[in-house]
Amino acid sequence: MALKNDEKNKGIIKSNRFFYLSLAIITLCYVCLILMLIIADGVYLFTDNNGGNPLFDILKEPEIKNSVILSMISCSLTAFLATGFAIPIGYILSRFKSKWVTLLDSFLDIPLVLPPLVIGLSLLILFQLWPLNAQLIDFLPLGDEWGSLSLKSLVVYQVPAVVLAQFTVATAFAVRTLKLSFEQIPSRAEQVALTLGCSRFQAFYHVVLPQAIPGILTAWTLAWARSLGEFGPLLVFAGATRNKTEVLSTSVFLELSIGNLKGAVALSMIMIATAIVVLVVARLCGRSAYVH
Amino acid sequence: MIEINNLNLSVDKFLFKNINLTIPNGVYAILMGKTGSGKTSLLEAIVGIRPIDEGSIVIDGVDVTNLDPSLRGMGYVPQEGSLFLSMSVEENIGFALYIKKESKEKTRKKVIEIAREINIEHLLGERVHNLSGGERQRVALARALCFEPSIFLLDEPLSALDEETHTDVCGLLKRLFEERNCTVIHVTHNHSEAVKLGQLHFEIKAGSIVESES
Numbered sequence: 001m002a003l004k005n006d007e008k009n010k011g012i013i014k015s016n017r018f019f020y021l022s023l024a025i026i027t028l029c030y031v032c033l034i035l036m037l038i039i040a041d042g043v044y045l046f047t048d049n050n051g052g053n054p055l056f057d058i059l060k061e062p063e064i065k066n067s068v069i070l071s072m073i074s075c076s077l078t079a080f081l082a083t084g085f086a087i088p089i090g091y092i093l094s095r096f097k098s099k100w101v102t103l104l105d106s107f108l109d110i111p112l113v114l115p116p117l118v119i120g121l122s123l124l125i126l127f128q129l130w131p132l133n134a135q136l137i138d139f140l141p142l143g144d145e146w147g148s149l150s151l152k153s154l155v156v157y158q159v160p161a162v163v164l165a166q167f168t169v170a171t172a173f174a175v176r177t178l179k180l181s182f183e184q185i186p187s188r189a190e191q192v193a194l195t196l197g198c199s200r201f202q203a204f205y206h207v208v209l210p211q212a213i214p215g216i217l218t219a220w221t222l223a224w225a226r227s228l229g230e231f232g233p234l235l236v237f238a239g240a241t242r243n244k245t246e247v248l249s250t251s252v253f254l255e256l257s258i259g260n261l262k263g264a265v266a267l268s269m270i271m272i273a274t275a276i277v278v279l280v281v282a283r284l285c286g287r288s289a290y291v292h
Numbered sequence: 293m294i295e296i297n298n299l300n301l302s303v304d305k306f307l308f309k310n311i312n313l314t315i316p317n318g319v320y321a322i323l324m325g326k327t328g329s330g331k332t333s334l335l336e337a338i339v340g341i342r343p344i345d346e347g348s349i350v351i352d353g354v355d356v357t358n359l360d361p362s363l364r365g366m367g368y369v370p371q372e373g374s375l376f377l378s379m380s381v382e383e384n385i386g387f388a389l390y391i392k393k394e395s396k397e398k399t400r401k402k403v404i405e406i407a408r409e410i411n412i413e414h415l416l417g418e419r420v421h422n423l424s425g426g427e428r429q430r431v432a433l434a435r436a437l438c439f440e441p442s443i444f445l446l447d448e449p450l451s452a453l454d455e456e457t458h459t460d461v462c463g464l465l466k467r468l469f470e471e472r473n474c475t476v477i478h479v480t481h482n483h484s485e486a487v488k489l490g491q492l493h494f495e496i497k498a499g500s501i502v503e504s505e506s
Contacts (some may be wrong), residue, residue, distance in 0.1 A: 188374040191341040192432075194361040195368040196388040197441050206387075210378030 038272060045265050058266040063242045064251060068270070070162065071121040071247040080172040082223035085214060090192040090219075091176025091204065094108075095187060100262040105179075116232025119168055125239040127152040161238035162245055166227035173226050174219040181215020182208065221282030225275050248274075293317050294443065294475060295337070296394070303333045306328030308499050309380050311347070313445045315492060317442075318473045320466075322486040324504070325496030334373065335445045338477070339368045351443065352443040367444040368435030371451060373428040375420045382407075382416040388439035410464060426457035430464075437468070444469065446478045450485055460489055 041174060046052050060063050111119060133152045136142060142149065155161050170211050193203035201244055208214075231249040234240070240250035248271050275281035299311040308330060315321045325331045336342035338349055340361035348357045356364050375384050382392070382403055389399040407413040412430050415423065423431065429449050436444060448504060449465070450458050466489055469476050480486055493504045 026456045104506055138440075154494060186374065188370055188372070191361070192368060192370060192435075193376070193387070194341060194366070195339050195366060196435070197362050197363060197391045206391075207376050207378075213378075 007214070016104060033129045035262060038269075041269055041272070042267050045262065048087035049262075053185055054262050054266045058255075058263050059270070063246065066243050066247055067251040070159070070245075071228060071249075074162045074166060075224050077284070078163050078170050079220045080175075081163070081167050082171040082227075083178075083220045085171050086174035086178045086219055086223075087209075087211035087212075087216065089175045091182050091208070093175070093179040095184035108172060108175055111169050112176075115235060116169070116230070120165060120233030120236030123165060123168065123233060124156065127156050140216065157239045157245060159238075160243060162234060162247060165233035165237045166230045169230060169233065171225045174223045176217055177219040177222055178212070181212050181218070184215075185211045197220060217282050217285050218239040222281055224282075225280055228271060228278075254262065293350075293352055294338070294477070295348075295350040297348045297350065299336050299337065299349070300345040301330075301342070301347075301380065302345055303330060303342070307344050307408055311501055313475065313501055315475060317352075317475050319491050319493060320469055320476045320478065320489055321492040322490030323477055323494050323496065323501075324481055324486055325479075325481045325482075326381065327481065329496045331496055332447055332500070335368070335447050335477065339366050340369075345449055350501055360483065364445070365439075365441050367439050367441040369429075369432045369436050369446045369449050371445070371448045373432035373436070374490060375423075375431055377420050381412070381420065381423070382419050384420065384424050384431055385416075385434045385438050387435060402438060403434075406437050409468070410434050426454070426461065427454045429453065429461060432466075433468075442474055442501070444476045446476060447489075448479055448481070450480070451484070458485075465489060 056145070087262055088109065093101060093108075116120075121247060131139075131147075131151075133150055136151070137144075137146055138151045155164065189201045190207050196202070198206065223249045229249060231253065234245070234247065234250055235253070238245040240246055240253065240254055246254065252264045252267045252271070255261075294313070294315040296311055296313040299308060299313075301308040301311070311324075311334070323331055323334070325398075333342055337344050340356070340359060344357070347478065348355055350356065351364070355414060379387070384398040385406060386403040389402060394402075402411065403416070404406060407416055410430050412427065415427060415431065420428070420431070429452070433446075433449065433506075446465075450461055453461060462485060478489060494501050495504045
Protein backbone atom coordinates (compact mmCIF):
# COMPACT_ATOMS: atom_id res chain seq x y z
CA MET A 1 0.00 0.00 0.00
CA ALA A 2 2.80 2.39 1.10
CA LEU A 3 4.78 1.42 -2.01
CA LYS A 4 1.78 2.07 -4.23
CA ASN A 5 1.23 5.52 -2.67
CA ASP A 6 4.91 6.27 -3.05
CA GLU A 7 4.74 5.47 -6.75
CA LYS A 8 1.58 7.56 -7.13
CA ASN A 9 3.25 10.46 -5.32
CA LYS A 10 6.25 10.28 -7.65
CA GLY A 11 3.84 10.34 -10.61
CA ILE A 12 2.09 13.43 -9.22
CA ILE A 13 5.41 15.22 -8.60
CA LYS A 14 6.48 14.40 -12.18
CA SER A 15 3.19 15.67 -13.57
CA ASN A 16 3.44 18.88 -11.50
CA ARG A 17 6.98 19.47 -12.75
CA PHE A 18 5.83 18.99 -16.34
CA PHE A 19 2.96 21.45 -15.78
CA TYR A 20 5.21 24.16 -14.29
CA LEU A 21 7.83 23.57 -16.98
CA SER A 22 5.19 23.96 -19.71
CA LEU A 23 4.00 27.22 -18.15
CA ALA A 24 7.57 28.52 -17.96
CA ILE A 25 8.41 27.52 -21.55
CA ILE A 26 5.29 29.15 -23.02
CA THR A 27 5.91 32.37 -21.05
CA LEU A 28 9.58 32.37 -21.98
CA CYS A 29 8.78 31.96 -25.70
CA TYR A 30 6.65 35.10 -25.72
CA VAL A 31 9.10 37.08 -23.55
CA CYS A 32 11.91 36.02 -25.93
CA LEU A 33 9.94 37.23 -28.94
CA ILE A 34 9.50 40.70 -27.39
CA LEU A 35 13.13 40.79 -26.23
CA MET A 36 14.39 39.74 -29.66
CA LEU A 37 12.38 42.51 -31.31
CA ILE A 38 13.95 45.10 -29.01
CA ILE A 39 17.44 43.61 -29.33
CA ALA A 40 17.14 43.45 -33.13
CA ASP A 41 16.21 47.15 -33.22
CA GLY A 42 19.16 47.95 -30.94
CA VAL A 43 21.65 45.91 -32.95
CA TYR A 44 20.50 47.45 -36.22
CA LEU A 45 20.63 50.93 -34.71
CA PHE A 46 24.06 50.77 -33.17
CA THR A 47 26.00 49.09 -35.99
CA ASP A 48 27.66 50.94 -38.90
CA ASN A 49 27.05 54.41 -37.46
CA ASN A 50 30.45 55.92 -38.25
CA GLY A 51 30.90 56.93 -34.63
CA GLY A 52 27.60 58.80 -34.26
CA ASN A 53 24.68 57.98 -31.96
CA PRO A 54 21.50 57.73 -34.05
CA LEU A 55 19.27 58.19 -30.97
CA PHE A 56 20.77 61.60 -30.17
CA ASP A 57 21.08 62.50 -33.86
CA ILE A 58 17.37 61.99 -34.53
CA LEU A 59 16.39 63.89 -31.38
CA LYS A 60 18.40 66.90 -32.56
CA GLU A 61 16.06 67.38 -35.55
CA PRO A 62 13.55 70.15 -34.75
CA GLU A 63 10.54 68.32 -36.25
CA ILE A 64 11.31 65.26 -34.11
CA LYS A 65 11.63 67.46 -31.01
CA ASN A 66 8.15 68.85 -31.80
CA SER A 67 6.86 65.33 -32.40
CA VAL A 68 8.17 64.14 -29.00
CA ILE A 69 6.66 67.16 -27.21
CA LEU A 70 3.29 66.76 -28.95
CA SER A 71 3.30 63.03 -28.20
CA MET A 72 3.94 63.58 -24.48
CA ILE A 73 1.30 66.33 -24.22
CA SER A 74 -1.38 64.57 -26.28
CA CYS A 75 -0.85 61.18 -24.63
CA SER A 76 -1.03 62.67 -21.13
CA LEU A 77 -4.11 64.75 -21.95
CA THR A 78 -5.78 61.76 -23.60
CA ALA A 79 -4.94 59.51 -20.64
CA PHE A 80 -6.54 61.99 -18.20
CA LEU A 81 -9.64 62.39 -20.39
CA ALA A 82 -9.97 58.65 -21.00
CA THR A 83 -9.64 57.86 -17.28
CA GLY A 84 -12.12 60.61 -16.42
CA PHE A 85 -14.70 59.02 -18.73
CA ALA A 86 -13.77 55.44 -17.86
CA ILE A 87 -14.32 55.84 -14.10
CA PRO A 88 -18.11 56.42 -14.27
CA ILE A 89 -18.57 54.03 -17.20
CA GLY A 90 -16.55 51.25 -15.54
CA TYR A 91 -18.54 51.80 -12.33
CA ILE A 92 -21.87 51.49 -14.16
CA LEU A 93 -20.74 48.31 -15.92
CA SER A 94 -19.55 46.72 -12.68
CA ARG A 95 -22.45 47.67 -10.40
CA PHE A 96 -25.62 47.60 -12.47
CA LYS A 97 -26.88 44.36 -13.94
CA SER A 98 -29.54 44.47 -16.66
CA LYS A 99 -29.84 43.61 -20.33
CA TRP A 100 -29.26 47.30 -21.17
CA VAL A 101 -26.00 47.33 -19.25
CA THR A 102 -24.93 44.12 -21.02
CA LEU A 103 -25.75 45.80 -24.32
CA LEU A 104 -23.77 48.89 -23.28
CA ASP A 105 -20.86 46.64 -22.29
CA SER A 106 -20.78 45.05 -25.74
CA PHE A 107 -21.26 48.42 -27.47
CA LEU A 108 -18.23 49.86 -25.67
CA ASP A 109 -16.06 47.13 -27.18
CA ILE A 110 -16.60 48.54 -30.68
CA PRO A 111 -13.44 50.74 -30.62
CA LEU A 112 -11.45 47.68 -29.55
CA VAL A 113 -12.55 45.45 -32.40
CA LEU A 114 -12.77 47.97 -35.25
CA PRO A 115 -9.72 48.32 -37.50
CA PRO A 116 -7.91 51.53 -36.44
CA LEU A 117 -8.21 52.98 -39.95
CA VAL A 118 -11.99 52.61 -39.79
CA ILE A 119 -12.08 54.64 -36.56
CA GLY A 120 -10.08 57.41 -38.23
CA LEU A 121 -12.31 57.31 -41.28
CA SER A 122 -15.48 57.38 -39.17
CA LEU A 123 -14.19 60.38 -37.20
CA LEU A 124 -13.40 62.14 -40.47
CA ILE A 125 -16.89 61.47 -41.80
CA LEU A 126 -18.49 62.54 -38.51
CA PHE A 127 -16.92 65.98 -38.90
CA GLN A 128 -18.35 66.29 -42.43
CA LEU A 129 -21.85 66.28 -40.96
CA TRP A 130 -23.98 69.05 -39.48
CA PRO A 131 -23.60 70.65 -36.97
CA LEU A 132 -19.89 69.82 -36.74
CA ASN A 133 -19.23 71.18 -40.22
CA ALA A 134 -21.48 74.24 -39.75
CA GLN A 135 -19.87 77.67 -39.66
CA LEU A 136 -19.69 79.00 -36.12
CA ILE A 137 -20.72 82.44 -37.36
CA ASP A 138 -24.25 81.01 -37.76
CA PHE A 139 -24.45 80.28 -34.01
CA LEU A 140 -22.10 82.76 -32.35
CA PRO A 141 -21.78 86.54 -32.55
CA LEU A 142 -18.47 86.49 -34.46
CA GLY A 143 -17.03 89.02 -36.91
CA ASP A 144 -16.81 88.38 -40.68
CA GLU A 145 -13.11 87.50 -40.39
CA TRP A 146 -14.24 84.28 -38.63
CA GLY A 147 -16.60 83.44 -41.50
CA SER A 148 -15.04 80.11 -42.46
CA LEU A 149 -14.53 78.95 -38.89
CA SER A 150 -16.27 75.67 -37.96
CA LEU A 151 -15.68 72.87 -35.47
CA LYS A 152 -14.48 70.84 -38.44
CA SER A 153 -11.84 73.42 -39.34
CA LEU A 154 -10.76 73.65 -35.69
CA VAL A 155 -10.38 69.90 -35.22
CA VAL A 156 -9.76 67.94 -38.43
CA TYR A 157 -6.06 67.80 -39.41
CA GLN A 158 -5.29 69.91 -36.33
CA VAL A 159 -3.85 69.05 -32.90
CA PRO A 160 -7.32 68.43 -31.32
CA ALA A 161 -7.79 65.65 -33.91
CA VAL A 162 -4.72 63.91 -32.47
CA VAL A 163 -6.24 63.93 -28.98
CA LEU A 164 -9.74 62.94 -30.19
CA ALA A 165 -8.43 60.01 -32.26
CA GLN A 166 -6.30 58.78 -29.36
CA PHE A 167 -9.18 59.31 -26.89
CA THR A 168 -11.65 57.25 -28.97
CA VAL A 169 -9.54 54.10 -28.70
CA ALA A 170 -7.77 54.66 -25.36
CA THR A 171 -11.04 55.16 -23.45
CA ALA A 172 -12.25 51.70 -24.43
CA PHE A 173 -9.10 50.19 -22.91
CA ALA A 174 -9.44 52.29 -19.76
CA VAL A 175 -13.10 51.26 -19.39
CA ARG A 176 -12.19 47.54 -19.52
CA THR A 177 -9.51 48.01 -16.87
CA LEU A 178 -11.71 50.03 -14.53
CA LYS A 179 -14.69 47.72 -14.91
CA LEU A 180 -12.50 44.86 -13.67
CA SER A 181 -11.09 47.04 -10.91
CA PHE A 182 -14.55 48.05 -9.60
CA GLU A 183 -15.75 44.44 -9.84
CA GLN A 184 -12.98 43.44 -7.44
CA ILE A 185 -14.22 45.94 -4.84
CA PRO A 186 -17.09 44.34 -2.88
CA SER A 187 -20.25 46.43 -2.99
CA ARG A 188 -21.04 45.52 0.63
CA ALA A 189 -18.79 48.25 2.11
CA GLU A 190 -20.51 50.77 -0.15
CA GLN A 191 -23.91 49.59 1.11
CA VAL A 192 -22.73 49.90 4.71
CA ALA A 193 -21.67 53.49 3.95
CA LEU A 194 -25.23 54.17 2.75
CA THR A 195 -26.63 52.96 6.07
CA LEU A 196 -24.21 55.32 7.86
CA GLY A 197 -25.81 58.35 6.24
CA CYS A 198 -23.94 58.60 2.92
CA SER A 199 -25.55 59.55 -0.36
CA ARG A 200 -24.70 57.30 -3.32
CA PHE A 201 -22.10 59.81 -4.49
CA GLN A 202 -20.53 60.08 -1.03
CA ALA A 203 -20.32 56.28 -0.76
CA PHE A 204 -18.69 56.16 -4.19
CA TYR A 205 -16.32 59.04 -3.45
CA HIS A 206 -15.25 58.06 0.09
CA VAL A 207 -15.38 54.26 -0.05
CA VAL A 208 -15.12 52.97 -3.62
CA LEU A 209 -12.85 55.50 -5.32
CA PRO A 210 -9.93 55.29 -2.83
CA GLN A 211 -9.94 51.51 -3.19
CA ALA A 212 -9.93 51.86 -6.97
CA ILE A 213 -6.76 53.99 -7.07
CA PRO A 214 -4.47 51.16 -8.24
CA GLY A 215 -6.99 50.37 -10.99
CA ILE A 216 -7.25 54.04 -11.95
CA LEU A 217 -3.46 54.29 -12.23
CA THR A 218 -3.35 51.15 -14.35
CA ALA A 219 -6.13 52.51 -16.58
CA TRP A 220 -4.28 55.82 -16.93
CA THR A 221 -1.09 53.99 -17.90
CA LEU A 222 -2.83 51.76 -20.40
CA ALA A 223 -4.58 54.75 -21.95
CA TRP A 224 -1.26 56.61 -22.14
CA ALA A 225 0.59 53.67 -23.69
CA ARG A 226 -2.27 52.96 -26.11
CA SER A 227 -2.28 56.62 -27.19
CA LEU A 228 1.47 56.55 -27.78
CA GLY A 229 1.07 53.57 -30.09
CA GLU A 230 -1.96 54.96 -31.94
CA PHE A 231 -1.32 55.36 -35.64
CA GLY A 232 -4.15 54.45 -38.04
CA PRO A 233 -6.83 56.88 -36.82
CA LEU A 234 -4.22 59.64 -36.49
CA LEU A 235 -3.03 59.25 -40.05
CA VAL A 236 -6.57 59.49 -41.44
CA PHE A 237 -8.12 62.01 -39.05
CA ALA A 238 -5.21 64.22 -37.94
CA GLY A 239 -2.83 63.68 -40.84
CA ALA A 240 0.93 63.43 -40.50
CA THR A 241 1.93 67.00 -41.15
CA ARG A 242 5.44 67.80 -39.98
CA ASN A 243 5.65 70.34 -37.16
CA LYS A 244 1.87 70.34 -36.87
CA THR A 245 0.14 67.04 -36.12
CA GLU A 246 3.19 64.80 -36.15
CA VAL A 247 3.52 62.51 -33.13
CA LEU A 248 6.07 59.74 -32.55
CA SER A 249 4.07 57.02 -34.30
CA THR A 250 3.56 59.17 -37.38
CA SER A 251 7.22 60.26 -37.23
CA VAL A 252 8.23 56.61 -37.63
CA PHE A 253 5.98 56.39 -40.68
CA LEU A 254 7.32 59.67 -42.14
CA GLU A 255 10.96 58.63 -41.61
CA LEU A 256 10.22 55.30 -43.29
CA SER A 257 8.49 57.00 -46.20
CA ILE A 258 11.61 59.11 -46.92
CA GLY A 259 13.85 56.02 -46.68
CA ASN A 260 15.48 56.90 -43.34
CA LEU A 261 15.28 53.44 -41.81
CA LYS A 262 17.84 54.28 -39.08
CA GLY A 263 15.76 57.29 -38.05
CA ALA A 264 12.57 55.21 -37.97
CA VAL A 265 14.23 52.54 -35.79
CA ALA A 266 15.72 55.20 -33.50
CA LEU A 267 12.26 56.66 -32.98
CA SER A 268 10.88 53.19 -32.34
CA MET A 269 13.50 52.69 -29.64
CA ILE A 270 12.56 56.01 -28.06
CA MET A 271 8.90 54.91 -28.04
CA ILE A 272 9.78 51.55 -26.49
CA ALA A 273 11.93 53.18 -23.79
CA THR A 274 9.26 55.77 -22.99
CA ALA A 275 6.52 53.14 -22.80
CA ILE A 276 8.63 50.93 -20.50
CA VAL A 277 9.39 53.85 -18.16
CA VAL A 278 5.72 54.90 -17.96
CA LEU A 279 4.49 51.32 -17.47
CA VAL A 280 7.02 50.56 -14.73
CA VAL A 281 6.45 53.84 -12.88
CA ALA A 282 2.67 53.45 -13.01
CA ARG A 283 2.84 49.80 -11.87
CA LEU A 284 5.03 50.84 -8.93
CA CYS A 285 2.70 53.73 -8.05
CA GLY A 286 -0.29 51.39 -8.34
CA ARG A 287 1.33 48.85 -6.05
CA SER A 288 2.33 51.43 -3.45
CA ALA A 289 -1.19 52.95 -3.56
CA TYR A 290 -2.61 49.49 -2.90
CA VAL A 291 -0.17 48.64 -0.12
CA HIS A 292 -0.78 51.90 1.74
CA MET B 293 -40.76 49.24 17.23
CA ILE B 294 -40.00 47.39 14.02
CA GLU B 295 -43.07 46.19 12.14
CA ILE B 296 -42.81 44.19 8.96
CA ASN B 297 -46.15 43.75 7.27
CA ASN B 298 -46.98 41.29 4.49
CA LEU B 299 -43.51 41.51 3.08
CA ASN B 300 -42.83 39.68 -0.18
CA LEU B 301 -39.23 39.31 -1.23
CA SER B 302 -37.77 37.18 -4.00
CA VAL B 303 -34.05 36.61 -4.18
CA ASP B 304 -32.62 34.22 -6.78
CA LYS B 305 -33.27 30.84 -5.17
CA PHE B 306 -35.71 31.67 -2.40
CA LEU B 307 -38.93 33.50 -1.92
CA PHE B 308 -40.44 35.13 1.15
CA LYS B 309 -44.21 35.43 1.09
CA ASN B 310 -46.32 37.44 3.49
CA ILE B 311 -43.68 37.90 6.15
CA ASN B 312 -45.05 39.54 9.29
CA LEU B 313 -42.72 40.39 12.14
CA THR B 314 -43.03 42.75 15.10
CA ILE B 315 -40.15 43.58 17.41
CA PRO B 316 -40.88 45.97 20.30
CA ASN B 317 -38.42 48.71 21.24
CA GLY B 318 -35.46 47.74 23.38
CA VAL B 319 -35.73 44.04 22.57
CA TYR B 320 -32.80 41.87 21.50
CA ALA B 321 -34.30 39.64 18.81
CA ILE B 322 -32.60 36.63 17.35
CA LEU B 323 -33.31 35.53 13.81
CA MET B 324 -32.28 31.99 13.06
CA GLY B 325 -32.43 29.79 10.02
CA LYS B 326 -30.39 27.41 7.95
CA THR B 327 -27.60 28.64 5.67
CA GLY B 328 -29.16 30.01 2.49
CA SER B 329 -32.59 30.43 4.09
CA GLY B 330 -32.58 34.18 3.38
CA LYS B 331 -31.67 35.67 6.77
CA THR B 332 -29.17 38.12 5.25
CA SER B 333 -31.60 39.13 2.48
CA LEU B 334 -34.26 39.92 5.07
CA LEU B 335 -31.84 42.15 7.01
CA GLU B 336 -30.82 43.84 3.75
CA ALA B 337 -34.47 44.53 2.99
CA ILE B 338 -35.04 46.03 6.45
CA VAL B 339 -31.98 48.26 6.22
CA GLY B 340 -32.99 49.33 2.71
CA ILE B 341 -30.20 47.98 0.51
CA ARG B 342 -32.38 45.30 -1.08
CA PRO B 343 -35.62 46.28 -2.78
CA ILE B 344 -38.74 44.37 -1.71
CA ASP B 345 -41.54 43.17 -3.98
CA GLU B 346 -44.48 44.03 -1.74
CA GLY B 347 -45.38 44.92 1.84
CA SER B 348 -44.22 47.58 4.26
CA ILE B 349 -41.55 48.20 6.86
CA VAL B 350 -42.62 50.52 9.67
CA ILE B 351 -40.24 51.90 12.28
CA ASP B 352 -41.78 53.60 15.31
CA GLY B 353 -44.96 54.25 13.33
CA VAL B 354 -43.16 55.69 10.29
CA ASP B 355 -43.36 53.80 7.01
CA VAL B 356 -39.74 53.55 5.79
CA THR B 357 -40.42 51.11 2.94
CA ASN B 358 -39.39 53.60 0.28
CA LEU B 359 -36.92 55.54 2.38
CA ASP B 360 -33.26 55.70 1.32
CA PRO B 361 -30.95 53.57 3.55
CA SER B 362 -29.10 56.74 4.58
CA LEU B 363 -32.30 58.08 6.19
CA ARG B 364 -33.46 54.93 8.01
CA GLY B 365 -31.11 55.45 10.94
CA MET B 366 -30.23 51.79 11.44
CA GLY B 367 -26.83 50.46 12.42
CA TYR B 368 -25.89 47.59 10.12
CA VAL B 369 -23.03 45.20 10.85
CA PRO B 370 -22.61 42.74 7.98
CA GLN B 371 -21.23 39.24 8.40
CA GLU B 372 -17.69 39.96 7.25
CA GLY B 373 -17.53 43.41 8.85
CA SER B 374 -17.05 45.13 5.48
CA LEU B 375 -14.68 47.74 6.80
CA PHE B 376 -13.51 50.55 4.54
CA LEU B 377 -10.12 49.26 3.43
CA SER B 378 -8.66 52.61 2.42
CA MET B 379 -9.20 54.05 5.91
CA SER B 380 -7.59 53.52 9.30
CA VAL B 381 -9.53 52.00 12.18
CA GLU B 382 -10.13 55.47 13.61
CA GLU B 383 -11.44 56.77 10.28
CA ASN B 384 -13.70 53.73 9.95
CA ILE B 385 -15.26 54.24 13.36
CA GLY B 386 -15.71 57.98 12.92
CA PHE B 387 -16.99 57.72 9.34
CA ALA B 388 -20.66 58.48 10.12
CA LEU B 389 -19.67 61.60 12.07
CA TYR B 390 -17.34 62.69 9.26
CA ILE B 391 -20.26 62.40 6.83
CA LYS B 392 -22.43 64.40 9.27
CA LYS B 393 -19.66 67.05 9.11
CA GLU B 394 -19.10 66.95 12.88
CA SER B 395 -16.00 68.79 14.09
CA LYS B 396 -12.72 66.85 14.21
CA GLU B 397 -12.45 67.25 17.98
CA LYS B 398 -15.98 65.97 18.62
CA THR B 399 -15.46 63.06 16.22
CA ARG B 400 -12.15 62.07 17.80
CA LYS B 401 -13.60 62.30 21.32
CA LYS B 402 -16.55 60.10 20.38
CA VAL B 403 -14.34 57.59 18.53
CA ILE B 404 -11.99 57.25 21.51
CA GLU B 405 -14.95 56.87 23.88
CA ILE B 406 -16.47 54.04 21.83
CA ALA B 407 -13.10 52.40 21.14
CA ARG B 408 -12.41 52.38 24.89
CA GLU B 409 -15.82 50.87 25.56
CA ILE B 410 -15.20 48.07 23.07
CA ASN B 411 -11.59 47.67 24.11
CA ILE B 412 -10.03 48.50 20.75
CA GLU B 413 -8.39 51.80 21.66
CA HIS B 414 -4.96 50.33 20.90
CA LEU B 415 -6.07 49.65 17.31
CA LEU B 416 -7.12 53.19 16.38
CA GLY B 417 -3.99 53.98 14.36
CA GLU B 418 -3.93 50.60 12.58
CA ARG B 419 -4.80 49.98 8.94
CA VAL B 420 -7.73 47.64 8.46
CA HIS B 421 -5.57 45.09 6.57
CA ASN B 422 -3.65 44.31 9.76
CA LEU B 423 -6.67 43.30 11.86
CA SER B 424 -7.77 39.81 12.86
CA GLY B 425 -11.34 38.58 12.31
CA GLY B 426 -12.42 39.40 15.87
CA GLU B 427 -10.86 42.86 15.71
CA ARG B 428 -12.61 43.55 12.42
CA GLN B 429 -15.97 42.62 13.95
CA ARG B 430 -15.36 44.91 16.92
CA VAL B 431 -14.39 47.79 14.61
CA ALA B 432 -17.51 47.20 12.49
CA LEU B 433 -19.59 47.25 15.65
CA ALA B 434 -17.88 50.45 16.86
CA ARG B 435 -18.53 52.07 13.46
CA ALA B 436 -22.24 51.30 13.77
CA LEU B 437 -22.34 52.47 17.42
CA CYS B 438 -20.74 55.79 16.50
CA PHE B 439 -23.72 56.45 14.21
CA GLU B 440 -25.90 56.26 17.37
CA PRO B 441 -28.88 54.45 15.87
CA SER B 442 -31.69 53.08 18.00
CA ILE B 443 -31.92 49.92 15.88
CA PHE B 444 -29.08 47.53 15.14
CA LEU B 445 -29.06 44.80 12.53
CA LEU B 446 -26.25 42.32 13.13
CA ASP B 447 -25.62 39.69 10.49
CA GLU B 448 -23.82 36.73 12.06
CA PRO B 449 -21.35 39.03 13.85
CA LEU B 450 -19.74 36.15 15.74
CA SER B 451 -19.63 33.46 13.08
CA ALA B 452 -15.96 33.82 12.13
CA LEU B 453 -14.58 34.03 15.67
CA ASP B 454 -12.70 31.46 17.72
CA GLU B 455 -14.34 30.21 20.93
CA GLU B 456 -12.57 32.60 23.30
CA THR B 457 -13.17 35.69 21.17
CA HIS B 458 -16.74 34.49 20.55
CA THR B 459 -17.43 34.48 24.31
CA ASP B 460 -15.78 37.91 24.71
CA VAL B 461 -17.73 39.57 21.88
CA CYS B 462 -20.94 37.84 22.99
CA GLY B 463 -20.58 39.39 26.45
CA LEU B 464 -19.71 42.71 24.86
CA LEU B 465 -22.86 42.71 22.71
CA LYS B 466 -25.07 41.88 25.69
CA ARG B 467 -23.57 44.68 27.78
CA LEU B 468 -23.55 47.30 25.01
CA PHE B 469 -27.16 46.85 23.96
CA GLU B 470 -28.52 46.49 27.47
CA GLU B 471 -26.83 49.77 28.43
CA ARG B 472 -28.18 51.55 25.38
CA ASN B 473 -31.64 49.95 25.46
CA CYS B 474 -31.49 49.48 21.68
CA THR B 475 -33.62 47.27 19.46
CA VAL B 476 -31.48 44.57 17.88
CA ILE B 477 -32.05 41.96 15.21
CA HIS B 478 -29.20 39.49 15.44
CA VAL B 479 -28.93 36.85 12.73
CA THR B 480 -27.23 33.62 13.73
CA HIS B 481 -27.39 29.87 13.35
CA ASN B 482 -25.67 29.24 16.68
CA HIS B 483 -28.14 28.08 19.36
CA SER B 484 -25.96 28.86 22.40
CA GLU B 485 -25.41 32.40 21.08
CA ALA B 486 -29.16 32.76 20.55
CA VAL B 487 -29.93 31.59 24.10
CA LYS B 488 -27.26 33.85 25.66
CA LEU B 489 -28.31 37.02 23.90
CA GLY B 490 -31.89 36.79 22.70
CA GLN B 491 -35.09 37.97 24.34
CA LEU B 492 -37.25 37.15 21.32
CA HIS B 493 -36.45 34.31 18.95
CA PHE B 494 -37.60 33.91 15.36
CA GLU B 495 -36.81 31.27 12.82
CA ILE B 496 -37.02 31.30 9.06
CA LYS B 497 -38.59 28.11 7.79
CA ALA B 498 -39.48 27.51 4.14
CA GLY B 499 -39.82 31.19 3.27
CA SER B 500 -41.83 32.20 6.32
CA ILE B 501 -41.00 33.37 9.84
CA VAL B 502 -42.13 31.62 12.98
CA GLU B 503 -41.59 32.74 16.55
CA SER B 504 -39.74 30.08 18.46
CA GLU B 505 -39.22 29.28 22.13
CA SER B 506 -36.38 31.18 23.73
